[in-house]
Amino acid sequence: xxxxxxxxxxxxxxxxxxxxxxxxxxxxxxxxxxxxxxxxxxxxxxxxxxxxxxxxxxxxxxxxxxxxxxxxxxxxxxxxxxxxxxxxxxxxxxxxxxxxxxxxxxxxxxxxxxxxxxxxxxxxxxxxxxxxxxxxxxxxxxxxxxxxxxxxxxxxxxxxxxxxxxxxxxxxxxxxxxxxxxxxxxxxxxxxxxxxxxxxxxxxxxxxxxxxxxxxxxxxxxxxxxxxxxxxxxxxxxxxxxxxxxxxxxxxxxxxxxxxxxxxxxxxxxxxxxxxxxxxxxxxxxxxxxxxxxxxxxxxxxxxxxxxxxxxxxxxxxxxxxxxxxxxxxxxxxx
Amino acid sequence: xxxxxxxxxxxxxxxxxxxxxxxxxxxxxxxxxxxxxxxxxxxxxxxxxxxxxxxxxxxxxxxxxxxxxxxxxxxxxxxxxxxxxxxxxxxxxxxxxxxxxxxxxxxxxxxxxxxxxxxxxxxxxxxxxxxxxxxxxxxxxxxxxxxxxxxxxxxxxxxxxxxxxxxxxxxxxxxxxxxxxxxxxxxxxxxxxxxxxxxxxxxxxxxxxxxxxxxxxxxxxxxxxxxxxxxxxxxxxxxxxxxxxxxxxxxxxxxxxxxxxxxxxxxxxxxxxxxxxxxxxxxxxxxxxxxxxxxxxxxxxxxxxxxxxxxxxxxxxxxxxxxxxxxxxxxxxxxxxxxxxxxxxxxxxxxxxxxxxxxxxxxxxxxxxxxxxxxxxxxxxxxxxxxxxxxxxxxxxxxxxxxxxx
Numbered sequence: 023x024x025x026x027x028x029x030x031x032x033x034x035x036x037x038x039x040x041x042x043x044x045x046x047x048x049x050x051x052x053x054x055x056x057x058x059x060x061x062x063x064x065x066x067x068x069x070x071x072x073x074x075x076x077x078x079x080x081x082x083x084x085x086x087x088x089x090x091x092x093x094x095x096x097x098x099x100x101x102x103x104x105x106x107x108x109x110x111x112x113x114x115x116x117x118x119x120x121x122x123x124x125x126x127x128x129x130x131x132x133x134x135x136x137x138x139x140x141x142x143x144x145x146x147x148x149x150x151x152x153x154x155x156x157x158x159x160x161x162x163x164x165x166x167x168x169x170x171x172x173x174x175x176x177x178x179x180x181x182x183x184x185x186x187x188x189x190x191x192x193x194x195x196x197x198x199x200x201x202x203x204x205x206x207x208x209x210x211x212x213x214x215x216x217x218x219x220x221x222x223x224x225x226x227x228x229x230x231x232x233x234x235x236x237x238x239x240x241x242x243x244x245x246x247x248x249x250x251x252x253x254x255x256x257x258x259x260x261x262x263x264x265x266x267x268x269x270x271x272x273x274x275x276x277x278x279x280x281x282x283x284x285x286x287x288x289x290x291x292x293x294x295x296x297x298x299x300x301x302x303x304x305x306x307x308x309x310x311x312x313x314x315x316x317x318x319x320x321x322x323x324x325x326x327x328x329x330x331x332x333x334x335x336x337x338x339x340x341x342x343x344x345x346x347x348x349x350x351x352x353x354x355x356x357x
Numbered sequence: 358x359x360x361x362x363x364x365x366x367x368x369x370x371x372x373x374x375x376x377x378x379x380x381x382x383x384x385x386x387x388x389x390x391x392x393x394x395x396x397x398x399x400x401x402x403x404x405x406x407x408x409x410x411x412x413x414x415x416x417x418x419x420x421x422x423x424x425x426x427x428x429x430x431x432x433x434x435x436x437x438x439x440x441x442x443x444x445x446x447x448x449x450x451x452x453x454x455x456x457x458x459x460x461x462x463x464x465x466x467x468x469x470x471x472x473x474x475x476x477x478x479x480x481x482x483x484x485x486x487x488x489x490x491x492x493x494x495x496x497x498x499x500x501x502x503x504x505x506x507x508x509x510x511x512x513x514x515x516x517x518x519x520x521x522x523x524x525x526x527x528x529x530x531x532x533x534x535x536x537x538x539x540x541x542x543x544x545x546x547x548x549x550x551x552x553x554x555x556x557x558x559x560x561x562x563x564x565x566x567x568x569x570x571x572x573x574x575x576x577x578x579x580x581x582x583x584x585x586x587x588x589x590x591x592x593x594x595x596x597x598x599x600x601x602x603x604x605x606x607x608x609x610x611x612x613x614x615x616x617x618x619x620x621x622x623x624x625x626x627x628x629x630x631x632x633x634x635x636x637x638x639x640x641x642x643x644x645x646x647x648x649x650x651x652x653x654x655x656x657x658x659x660x661x662x663x664x665x666x667x668x669x670x671x672x673x674x675x676x677x678x679x680x681x682x683x684x685x686x687x688x689x690x691x692x693x694x695x696x697x698x699x700x701x702x703x704x705x706x707x708x709x710x711x712x713x714x715x716x717x718x719x720x721x722x723x724x725x726x727x728x729x730x731x732x733x734x735x736x737x738x739x740x741x742x743x744x745x746x747x748x749x750x751x752x753x754x755x756x757x758x759x760x761x762x763x
Contacts, residue, residue, distance in 0.1 A: 244457050246447050251440060253409055255507070256433030256461030301447035 035305060038298055042312045049319045053092045056327060059083045090222045091214045095322045095336075096315045097225040098214075098277045099287060100232055103314025105270040105277075106288030107295065107307050108235050111242040112266050113174050119289035120274040123267070124181035127188040128158025129278040133209055134192050137202050144220055147209075148279045152224075155275030158184055163267070172263045174249075212284035212337030214322050221280040228276055232311060234269045238262055239304040246301060284337040286344035287317055293351060359384050360511050360542055361406050361424075361436070365415030368401055375401040377566035378415060383511065388537045389544045390553045390574065393563030394587050399546040400441065402563065403513050406544075408432055433461035436511040437504035441519070441546075443496070445488055451499045452484040458506030467506070474505045478532065494525035501529070505536075512536070514545040518552060530556045550578055550591075551601050562586060575600055592656050605634045612636045614758045617685040619678075619702045623649035624691040624719075628747045633657050637754065640685060642678035643670045643702055670701050678702075682709045687757065689750060692719035695731040703731045710740040717753060720745045 054066045059080050061069065069075075074085040105120040113122075120126065132154025136147040161184060166177035196203050235242070241262045244252045252259050277284070295309040318336070321343065325336040359382040368376045376398040383389060383406075391399050404410040405417045408424035417424045419435055427435075437458070445454065455475065459467040475481040480498045483491060488499060497517065504512060514533075518526045534556060537543050547553045553560055553574055560577040562569040564586040570577045575593075583591040583602070590605040615638040618625040625641060626649050632639045642662025644651040654661040662678035664670050670678075682688055682705060690706045693699065710716040720743045723732045735741060744750050 240457075240460055240463070243449075243453075244460055246449075247443070247445055247457070250409060251443070253429055254407060254433065254438045254440070255457060255503075256430035258429050296447075301449060302453070 035299060038309065039312070042309060042316065046312055046316045046319075049316050049323070050092060050096065053095070053319045053323045054084070054088055056323060057088055058331065061088075086218065090218045091322070092319060093222050094214050094217050094225055094280060095318045097222070097228045098281050098284065099314040099316070099318025100311040101225075101228045101273040101277045101314075102284065102288040102318075103291035103295075103310040104232055104235060104307060105273040107292035107303075107310040108242070108266045108270045109288075110292050111245060111303060112263060112270075113178060114246065114248070115178070116293070117289070118178075119286075120270065120277070121185075121283065121285070121288070122178055122181050123271050123274060124158050124162050124184040124188075125155045125271045125274045126278045126283050127185035128161075129155035129275055130210055130283060131188040131192050133279070133282075134195055134206050137206050137209065138195050138199050148221065148224060151279035152275055154188075155271070155278060158188075159268070159271040159275065162271075171260055172267065174263075177267070208335060209282045210337075211335035212282035212340075213325070213333070213335045214281055215326070215333050217280065225276060225280050228273060231269050231273050231276075235266060235307055236304065238266060239302075239307060242266075242303040242307075243301070282335070282337065284318070284340055286340045286348070287314055287321075290344045290348045290351075291317060293348070297351065359418075360420055361544075362418040362421075363402075363405065363412075363415065364418070366405055366412040366417050367414035368405055368410050368412050370401075374413075374566050376405060376412075379563070379566070379568045380415075381561055381568055381571060383542060383544050385510075385542055386537070386540065387542050387544065387559060388534070388557055389559045389561060390547045390557040391544060391561045391563065392547055392550060392553055392578070393569070396565075397563040397586075398566040399563055400515055401566075403438065403515050403544075403546060406513060407436060407438055430461045433507050433509075435509060436513060437507040437509035439497075439501055439504050439512065439514040439517050441515040441517075443500045448487050448489065450485055451480070451488045451491060451495075454488045454499055455484070455502045455506050458503035461507050470508065471502075471506055474502045478502050478505075493520045494522060494528075497521060497525065497529065501532070509541075511542040511544065514543070516546055516548060518547070518549060526552065550583070554578055554600055554602065578602065592658075594652075594656050596652075603630075605630075612638075612758050614638065614687065614754060614761065615640070615685040616754065617641065617682050617688045618650075618691060619688060619693070619706055620644060620650045620691040621648055621693040621699055621702070624693040625650045625689075626653040628689070628691065628750065629653055629657060629659065631747065631751065632754075633659070635751070638685075640681045642681055643674045643699070643705075669698050675701055675705065678705055679708075682714065683712075686715070686761075687754060688714050688716045690716065690718045690722075692721065692725060694725040694727060695722070696727045700728050700731060700734075703734050706741075707734055707738050710735075710738045713740065715757070716741045717744045717750055718742070 051063065051066060055061050055063055061080060061084060069081055069084050075081040102120050109118040109120065109122065110116060129151040132150035133147050136150035162177060162180045165180040166172050196206060241257050244255055244257050249259050291313045292310050295306045295313055299305045299309050321339040322336045325339045326333050328334065361383040363379050363381045365378045365380055366376060367374050367378050379402065391402065393399050401410065405412055406424065408427055411425040419427065419432065424432065455471055459471065475484050478498050478501065480495065480502065483495055488496065517529060521529060530552065533543050557574045559572065560574040561571040562577050562582060569586050570582055580591040580593055583589060591602050594601055594603060616632055618629060618639065618641045620641055621644050629639055629641065640660040641650060641654045643664050644661060645664050645668065646666050651661065651663060660681060662674050662681055664674040688706060688709045695703055706716055706718065718735065718741055726732050744753065
């Protein structure tokens with residue numbers, strides 16, 4: 023939409039995107055190569071191009087464990103970062119992340135119930151988590167919308183309130199369950215451990231959802247001036263809010279149901295993207311996706327190698343690296 | 358033809374109506390300002406026009422169709438708003454801010470329009486700077502540019518001048534006048550009634566949500582309307598080729614003291630206004646028509662003994678003056694230069710003193726006496742008090758008022 027950008031800025035943008043894509047490829051490559059079964063870089067390409075070879079155990083490990091895990095990290099990282107970017111723009115709130123919608127808490131409660139009921143993980147944990155997330159989405163949406171208008175503050179407050187409520191229910195369940203506490207907590211902290219192609223299939227829903235916000239990039243830019251100004255400039259604000267809120271919530275629900283609650287990526291990555299390329303959403307959303315995937319793949323790599331052979335939850339890694347970095351940004355940025 | 362037409366339009370945020378059965382049409386080519394006290398419904402009226410609010414009663418039509426039935430983008434091509442306050446917490450360049458105005462015309466070529474607008478407003482040189490680093494006046498120009506980028510038929514402005522210094526104010530309104538002469542219809546909510554008088558042909562005045570008056574600006578903004586709507590005493594002056602208003606504080610409880618000013622040549626105008634503002638009953642004489650003091654007295658609506666311009670005082674004028682003096686409690690002879698023409702005024706002051714009136718005479722009469730007789734005229738008359746400044750006069754009167762009312 024915006025013409026007249028100086029060529030310097032265009033060059034800078036191209037440079038940033040090229041660099042980020044390279045970084046993402048390198049991270050993905052490293053994540054595919056490193057693990058208990060070491061795969062040399064040459065072999066990685068070999069495996070990728072020839073596909074699964076039945077006789078080669080490393081190839082089987084590569085295709086049944088490592089590739090789906092990395093693919094999941096790529097998808098979930100992109101989804102959380104994009105959801106955060108949309109919500110920060112939509113809510114005009116720099117503190118917004120995918121979890122303010124309450125959807126993640128609903129999903130967590132669903133997962134807790136599945137664990138508590140001793141249902142088999144596949145597919146029930148995922149199904150319950152997804153249902154919990156979607157039901158929360160409808161509830162928050164219903165509470166925040168009145169006379170066809172979605173009130174942003176009511177949305178935030180409804181999301182936060184429901185989160186507390188779900189947490190309370192969860193706490194009661196946990197106390198009464200005893201044995202499952204460890205599993206629930208491990209799930210809550212977020213992990214890609216043990217995820218396979220089933221989770222990837224669910225996570226593929228993320229792909230079409232990633233496209234939607236780009237159709238609203240101009241609208242998101244204009245909304246940064248406030249809802250009234252956006253209306254005055256011709257934006258159908260309610261429609262934009264409705265679509266993007268639902269997309270962000272769905273991205274979150276899918277992510278949480280396949281990998282648990284991985285914190286901070288959805289908060290920090292959009293800020294980082296904005297810092298590097300400015301607030302214009304067309305670029306910022308795209309960069310958020312690339313950063314999100316990169317950060318998640320690298321975090322998962324750290325999660326499974328740092329204390330090998332035991333693993334730490336990837337959600338812990340993202341916060342460990344994300345929090346100091348975010349504090350650094352806060353100090354560095356004026357105002 | 359009316360582009361915007363309100364018929365009996367009402368809107369209430371809560372129980373009390375903010376806009377109450379207002380019928381108002383904005384026709385093509387209009388250059389209209391909308392005035393009224395705080396809370397009289399001006400901003401609400403703009404929001405009704407722009408379909409941001411849906412009238413609870415009556416109708417708001419834009420080009421014959423209810424504003425609220427438009428798709429936003431369609432309406433944005435018909436009318437644009439310059440909002441009262443605009444803030445943007447993100448690092449867009451000023452040009453990007455303007456380009457957001459093209460949103461409603463997506464698909465149409467836009468870069469040339471934007472450049473044209475930036476040139477017109479004289480801000481093309483600033484366009485690549487971050488919007489937030491510009492001054493308030495510069496920012497306002499870019500917000501105007503954003504609205505113009507919509508290529509609207511009507512431009513609505515809500516208090517566009519409130520954050521601007523005088524030079525930016527004038528630049529803004531000069532620009533609006535030019536745009537209007539090129540066919541843009543303009544309706545502007547304004548607090549500054551003098552800016553309204555200076556720039557606008559037509560005005561609409563709101564009072565507690567109702568339309569109080571609509572018509573030529575200098576008729577709508579009459580002192581009577583202002584007194585009734587704002588509860589403030591206003592005076593209309595025509596001076597230096599302009600019509601403008603001055604305001605007095607809410608009338609104090611009237612002081613019964615009557616003060617007569619013997620003045621002329623502008624020596625009494627300032628005091629006259631101070632006395633009126635303080636609530637005294639003031640009269641003046643004898644002054645020549647078109648003399649600054651005569652004009653001021655007329656604009657303030659004071660009883661005045663008047664003589665034709667550049668003429669010596671007729672008997673009739675002098676008798677009138679004496680009648681006013683007889684009716685007053687205190688006479689003030691201001692620091693008016695004395696020539697053959699107005700020497701009778703000094704005589705009138707002496708007679709007043711001799712008849713027992715309290716007479717205050719501005720000091721230094723010797724220096725401004727061009728007849729050589731004025732000073733002598735007042736020599737040795739009892740009841741005359743020399744005063745050195747308007748402040749002293751005010752103090753003396755205040756004391757006398759206090760003494761007489763206790």
